[in-house]
Amino acid sequence: MASRIYIAVSSFARQAPEPLNILKQSGLRVDINTTGRRLTKEEVTGNAKGYHGIIAGLEPYDAQVLEALPDLKCISRCGVGVDNIDLGAADKKGIKIFTTPDVVVQPVVELTLAMILNLLRKITQQDRSMRGHQWQRMIGSQLAGKTVGIIGLGRIGRKVAETLLLLGARVVGYDVHPDRIWAEGCGVSLVDFDEVLSRCDILTLHLAAKAGDHFVLSSRHFQAMKEGALLINVARGAFVDEKALLEALQQGHLSGAGLDVFQQEPYAGPLSGCPQVVLTPHVGSFTQESRVAMEMEAAQNIIGFFNR
Ligand code: DGY
Numbered sequence: 001m002a003s004r005i006y007i008a009v010s011s012f013a014r015q016a017p018e019p020l021n022i023l024k025q026s027g028l029r030v031d032i033n034t035t036g037r038r039l040t041k042e043e044v045t046g047n048a049k050g051y052h053g054i055i056a057g058l059e060p061y062d063a064q065v066l067e068a069l070p071d072l073k074c075i076s077r078c079g080v081g082v083d084n085i086d087l088g089a090a091d092k093k094g095i096k097i098f099t100t101p102d103v104v105v106q107p108v109v110e111l112t113l114a115m116i117l118n119l120l121r122k123i124t125q126q127d128r129s130m131r132g133h134q135w136q137r138m139i140g141s142q143l144a145g146k147t148v149g150i151i152g153l154g155r156i157g158r159k160v161a162e163t164l165l166l167l168g169a170r171v172v173g174y175d176v177h178p179d180r181i182w183a184e185g186c187g188v189s190l191v192d193f194d195e196v197l198s199r200c201d202i203l204t205l206h207l208a209a210k211a212g213d214h215f216v217l218s219s220r221h222f223q224a225m226k227e228g229a230l231l232i233n234v235a236r237g238a239f240v241d242e243k244a245l246l247e248a249l250q251q252g253h254l255s256g257a258g259l260d261v262f263q264q265e266p267y268a269g270p271l272s273g274c275p276q277v278v279l280t281p282h283v284g285s286f287t288q289e290s291r292v293a294m295e296m297e298a299a300q301n302i303i304g305f306f307n308r
Contacts, residue, residue: 003306004071006051007032008039008059009078012295015288019295026303028053038265041065048072053302055295056085058265058282063089074305078298079285080104081209083236098301101155103293104285108234109159111284112204115232115258116143116164119202124278144168149200151193151215152235153178157206161188172199197224204232205239219244228255234284237262242271249274260284 005028012032013020023030031051033039039047039059045068048054053074054061061075063086075085076098090097118124121140129136148164150157153175161171171188174196183190197203203225207215217231218241225231231254233240242263248254249271256276260283262269271277285294 002027002029003052003073004029004031004050005053005055005302005306006048007055008044008048009033009055009057009295009298010036010038011291012055012078014291015295016292019292019299022296023299023303026307028303028306045069053306055298055302058084061085061090066090066093066095074098074302076298076302076305078294081236083209083238087210096305098298098305100294100297100301103290103297105155105159107287107290108156108206108284109163110287111234111260111280112156112160112206112232112258113163115234115260115278116148116202116204116230118278119230119232119256119258119276120146125275128275146170146201147172147199149173149196149203150188151175151196151203151205152207153183153188154206154208158182160204160206162186172196194224197221198226200229201226202230202232205235207235207239209236215239216241217245219247222248222254225254227253230254230256230258232258234258234260237265237267242269246270246274249276 005023007030010033038057041060044059045065048069050071052071053076054072056075056077061084066072066086066089072095074096078100080099080101082097082099085097087097120143122138126138144167147170150161150171150173153173161173164171165187172191173188174191174193178190180190217239222244245257249257258278259271260280265282272279
């Protein structure tokens with residue numbers, strides 16, 4: 001009997017039909033989330049019952065959900081973060097996890113750059129002001145010569161660093177297991193976490209999203225940053241204490257933030273009322289090019305698993 005695959009990703013095959021076609025042609029029986037939005041825990045449990053494989057987005061797969069899906073053998077993440085999956089519980093149940101780590105790098109790097117340049121040149125603020133029929137020229141500042149601090153120097157953090165260096169920024173970085181040869185080769189100064197905070201004009205987070213991580217930027221970290229510094233978070237909302245960030249912005253200690261991820265998504269909290277914040281709805285890897293590539297890879301991973 002053919003294995004049954006549930007595609008939980010709401011936007012799957014919207015950009016191109018190939019990812020769905022290869023799944024169907026491989027002989028797997030495929031059903032898809034048609035709600036057009038991220039599924040809740042209850043919906044995952046209800047909809048995916050009886051399925052052997054799931055192509056997963058960011059909906060939750062905690063121990064309770066996995067327990068309620070006894071036939072599940074494989075979760076193929078369309079994306080890189082696995083903070084929505086209880087990896088320990090999956091391992092105990094023998095559920096194989098796949099991710100698509102390489103294709104997300106370029107779009108996330110580009111969004112990081114876009115956030116930084118937008119904040120430095122106040123693009124969104126001036127756009128808003130012009131829509132209000134005002135001709136108000138806001139002085140910006142340049143990236144070249146600024147010090148950017150990067151927390152997390154994995155695939156994405158390293159590419160962000162290399163791109164910033166090409167544009168004339170200085171980069172200081174921190175990682176628990178840094179690649180010293182890479183850093184030396186491209187001119188990134190590896191320093192400890194506190195030194196990144198105290199030296200950078202712009203701080204950007206690129207830590208891996210794994211369930212159980214406890215890194216949180218809180219008010220003491222914001223106070224340790226330079227007055228007027230910027231924060232970029234396109235990694236995970238859980239890495240930032242949003243209340244403390246709002247305070248740091250309102251006090252003028254930080255001059256702006258670029259946020260693509262939030263503690264609670266969809267986000268509609270008070271940071272959206274802050275003019276010096278640029279917000280996007282978790283679209284780091286959401287480009288035409290990377291969506292198709294991610295979906296193809298997620299589909300191939302699950303086909304490879306079931307057609308071994
Ligand atoms: C990722 O790859 O984890 C992104 O957040 C989108 O899923």
